Amino acid sequence: MDLNILWFILITVLFIGFFLLEGFDYGVGILLPFLGKNDTERRLVINTIGPVWDGNEVWMLTAGGAIFAAFPNWYATMFSGFYLALFLILAALIVRGVAFEFRSKDRNPLWRNSWDWAIFAGSAIPALLWGVALTNLLQGLPVNARMEYAGSFWDLLSPYTLVGGLTSLWLFLLHGSTFLALKADEPVAGRAGKIAGKTGMIGLPVMLLYIVLSFVRTDLLAKTGAGVVMIASFAALAAVVFTLRRSLWGRAFAANGLTILLSTVAVFWGLFPRVIVSSLDPAWSLTIYNASSSPYTLKVMTIVALTLVPVVLLYQGWTYWVFRKRVTAKDLYY
Amino acid sequence: MNELILARWQFGITTVYHFLFVPLTLGLSVLVALMEINFVRTGKEIYKQMAKFWGKLFLINFAMGVVTGIVQEFQFGMNWSGYSRFVGDIFGAPLAVEALAAFFIESTFIGIWVFGWDRLSPKMHAAAICLVAFAANLSAFWILVANSFMQSPVGYAVRNGRAEMTDFFALLQNPHVWYQFPHTVLSGFTTAAFFIMGISAYHLIRKKNPDFFRRSFRLGVIFGTISLLLVMGIGHLQGQYLSKTQPMKMAAAEALWESADPAPFAAVALINEEKQTNTVSIEIPKLLSFLTYNTFDGEVKGMKELQKGYEAQYGPGNYIPPVIPVFWSFRLMVGAGGIMLLLALFGLYSWKEGKLENRSGYLKVMLWAIALPYIANTTGWLMTEIGRQPWIVQGLQKVEAGVSPTVSAGEVLATLIGFTLLYGVLAAADIYLLKKYAQAGPEGTILERHSGTSLKEESLWI
Numbered sequence: 151m152d153l154n155i156l157w158f159i160l161i162t163v164l165f166i167g168f169f170l171l172e173g174f175d176y177g178v179g180i181l182l183p184f185l186g187k188n189d190t191e192r193r194l195v196i197n198t199i200g201p202v203w204d205g206n207e208v209w210m211l212t213a214g215g216a217i218f219a220a221f222p223n224w225y226a227t228m229f230s231g232f233y234l235a236l237f238l239i240l241a242a243l244i245v246r247g248v249a250f251e252f253r254s255k256d257r258n259p260l261w262r263n264s265w266d267w268a269i270f271a272g273s274a275i276p277a278l279l280w281g282v283a284l285t286n287l288l289q290g291l292p293v294n295a296r297m298e299y300a301g302s303f304w305d306l307l308s309p310y311t312l313v314g315g316l317t318s319l320w321l322f323l324l325h326g327s328t329f330l331a332l333k334a335d336e337p338v339a340g341r342a343g344k345i346a347g348k349t350g351m352i353g354l355p356v357m358l359l360y361i362v363l364s365f366v367r368t369d370l371l372a373k374t375g376a377g378v379v380m381i382a383s384f385a386a387l388a389a390v391v392f393t394l395r396r397s398l399w400g401r402a403f404a405a406n407g408l409t410i411l412l413s414t415v416a417v418f419w420g421l422f423p424r425v426i427v428s429s430l431d432p433a434w435s436l437t438i439y440n441a442s443s444s445p446y447t448l449k450v451m452t453i454v455a456l457t458l459v460p461v462v463l464l465y466q467g468w469t470y471w472v473f474r475k476r477v478t479a480k481d482l483y484y
Numbered sequence: 485m486n487e488l489i490l491a492r493w494q495f496g497i498t499t500v501y502h503f504l505f506v507p508l509t510l511g512l513s514v515l516v517a518l519m520e521i522n523f524v525r526t527g528k529e530i531y532k533q534m535a536k537f538w539g540k541l542f543l544i545n546f547a548m549g550v551v552t553g554i555v556q557e558f559q560f561g562m563n564w565s566g567y568s569r570f571v572g573d574i575f576g577a578p579l580a581v582e583a584l585a586a587f588f589i590e591s592t593f594i595g596i597w598v599f600g601w602d603r604l605s606p607k608m609h610a611a612a613i614c615l616v617a618f619a620a621n622l623s624a625f626w627i628l629v630a631n632s633f634m635q636s637p638v639g640y641a642v643r644n645g646r647a648e649m650t651d652f653f654a655l656l657q658n659p660h661v662w663y664q665f666p667h668t669v670l671s672g673f674t675t676a677a678f679f680i681m682g683i684s685a686y687h688l689i690r691k692k693n694p695d696f697f698r699r700s701f702r703l704g705v706i707f708g709t710i711s712l713l714l715v716m717g718i719g720h721l722q723g724q725y726l727s728k729t730q731p732m733k734m735a736a737a738e739a740l741w742e743s744a745d746p747a748p749f750a751a752v753a754l755i756n757e758e759k760q761t762n763t764v765s766i767e768i769p770k771l772l773s774f775l776t777y778n779t780f781d782g783e784v785k786g787m788k789e790l791q792k793g794y795e796a797q798y799g800p801g802n803y804i805p806p807v808i809p810v811f812w813s814f815r816l817m818v819g820a821g822g823i824m825l826l827l828a829l830f831g832l833y834s835w836k837e838g839k840l841e842n843r844s845g846y847l848k849v850m851l852w853a854i855a856l857p858y859i860a861n862t863t864g865w866l867m868t869e870i871g872r873q874p875w876i877v878q879g880l881q882k883v884e885a886g887v888s889p890t891v892s893a894g895e896v897l898a899t900l901i902g903f904t905l906l907y908g909v910l911a912a913a914d915i916y917l918l919k920k921y922a923q924a925g926p927e928g929t930i931l932e933r934h935s936g937t938s939l940k941e942e943s944l945w946i
Binding site: 200205207211212214215219220223226227228230237244247248250256297298446447450465469 | 548557562565568574579598649889906910920
């Protein structure tokens with residue numbers, strides 16, 4: 151296996167880590183104004199992710215940094231091509247991060263309510279747009295022979311890519327609601343569980359539509375492995391719905407994690423060895439070879455990444471262990 | 485206005501804004517860590533209160549630094565895709581390492597620190613903030629490794645139409661970063677020291693919690709004086725280094741048009757960039773030669789001669805950066821530094837004499853002096869980055885070649901307006917909270933633990 155392939159896998163892993171962890175943060179953020187009926191409940195909702203959301207977000211920053219370091223042409227084409235979409239994501243993430251820190255620092259109800267809705271929007275926008283973005287990579291972008299994006303913002307939005315966005319939004323919503331059912335105290339947990347059940351039911355047809363469209367709109371059919379994984383992700387989602395009906399929150403959360411993992415793997419496997427498919431001419435697609443850094447840089451970065459990623463996993467895992475208990479209203483006043 | 489100018493304004497605005505928050509994070513994380521270490525060592529409750537009070541102000545500032553930093557990572561690809569393609573092989577690596585080696589630690593352990601007061605032993609809890617302080621400053625190192633490549637490229641070869649990395653360790657050993665990194669980090673320490681001194685002075689005037697703020701001020705004044713002396717010493721050596729590696733930047737910073745031996749130092753100058761001359765200037769003879777070489781003679785090359793050399797080396801073009809902003813930002817930085825040193829030394833003297841709290845005039849000045857490190861930090865970067873013009877990577881790529889070819893001026897303008905409005909609103913919220921919590925004093929964080937007062941409700945996050 152050459153280093154280009156290894157880095158493609160590593161970036162896939164970083165995206166999986168990002169979606170698995172930040173995914174429930176997004177879901178919790180989206181549910182915040184609806185699940186928290188009063189201020190105490192809202193703070194309880196936020197505190198379920200309070201200690202970890204910042205560390206979770208670094209997975210995305212690391213994925214971005216890794217793309218820059220390992221595949222600079224991918225980074226340059228994608229970030230300049232997704233220009234306005236990325237601005238929206240940035241604005242969302244800025245407002246959301248600040249809101250977590252600021253919302254409880256003043257008692258004015260208008261202040262708190264505004265920041266809560268900022269958390270909602272700041273979570274919903276990226277949850278939707280990451281799905282749109284990944285679907286675009288797979289579907290193909292008008293990328294020319296000079297590797298430059300030759301379309302506009304509106305070219306990024308097609309029925310298929312929007313279904314992709316809806317799918318990611320839904321999976322994160324499901325992830326967040328099962329997470330709250332696990333981590334929050336009553337009455338929030340009960341409400342979250344109910345929402346999880348409904349989200350799961352609606353998620354099935356959304357996901358099915360996404361899978362069908364993926365087979366129609368991309369060359370996924372030609373890739374048996376990726377297609378099988380994509381269908382397996384649907385099976386995992388069915389397992390989520392099944393376990394939710396029996397109120398098995400832990401298993402539902404794990405099964406939904408598997409859904410996110412498998413669908414991400416399917417998309418990246420479908421892409422491989424390309425990183426951006428060109429819709430103008432297949433020969434103009436960016437691949438792990440024509441978009442990559444030099445062998446020397448890849449070697450250096452491999453050593454760094456293989457040394458540091460396990461350490462990161464260790465101490466992030468430890469954080470979850472420290473904050474493993476269910477968050478109760480009592481904790482808010484420690 | 486074209487895309488290039490708008491993209492440059494966007495980078496300037498978002499970067500200057502980001503760096504309003506970074507220095508305080510660098511310094512205050514270290515100071516809060518020192519307070520908590522003191523608590524663990526002595527068991528005195530007051531140090532814990534200090535860590536909590538200053539820690540809360542730290543967190544309000546920290547959040548802003550983190551979120552505005554995300555823009556920085558994305559912006560290279562969004563507005564500067566030509567640059568990203570050309571140097572990605574080198575430039576992406578330190579950014580990725582920063583995320584992996586530093587930012588992960590910082591973001592994970594800040595969560596542990598905020599929420600872990602009652603879940604971890606005091607030692608473990610202090611270790612968390614120490615890791616945050618370490619990682620924040622390590623983060624600065626990696627970012628400056630990347631920036632140093634733009635100022636003074638090393639460890640590369642131009643191949644396949646781009647700059648490729650040939651030696652990772654050369655990047656780490658880049659002399660530029662070993663001036664820039666300590667200079668930046670110590671500026672951050674100075675910023676935090678003046679932040680603490682200023683707010684402590686505010687409370688000392690009002691004789692509220694005198695013991696608490698006396699200790700805080702003492703920590704600030706000692707830490708600040710040491711940091712200032714070091715930052716100035718390193719800054720001097722850095723200037724001498726830059727006069728060798730980026731002579732044009734230094735010549736612009738001194739508004740030196742003609743080569744001179746010995747070269748005078750222009751304290752102030754009315755600069756005419758079009759006619760390439762200074763209409764009026766107040767000069768101190770021989771001083772520039774001395775600053776450059778440590779002796780009172782020696783030729784310092786002027787911009788006109790350097791321009792000719794660059795034309796011979798790189799072809800026709802204007803290689804002189806905008807002189808007026810570089811010249812004045814340099815003077816503002818040095819001037820602010822000088823005033824800070826005087827204030828810090830006077831504070832140290834007053835504290836030694838035991839007269840600090842009688843000098844209400846000085847204490848009032850110290851509150852306003854919080855602005856000084858911010859002026860110095862901002863103008864320092866303005867000088868560094870404007871002085872690099874017209875290059876985006878010194879000697880390798882010009883700014884106009886770095887900009888994204890497919891992004892339209894309208895799109896850049898839209899996001900420029902978007903960021904500016906967003907940043908304006910957030911700045912207002914940030915200043916409102918900092919002021920509120922700074923004025924409230926430590927009671928807000930002390931009371932919460934003992935009674936059911938309303939104040940504790942707002943301290944959820946610490």
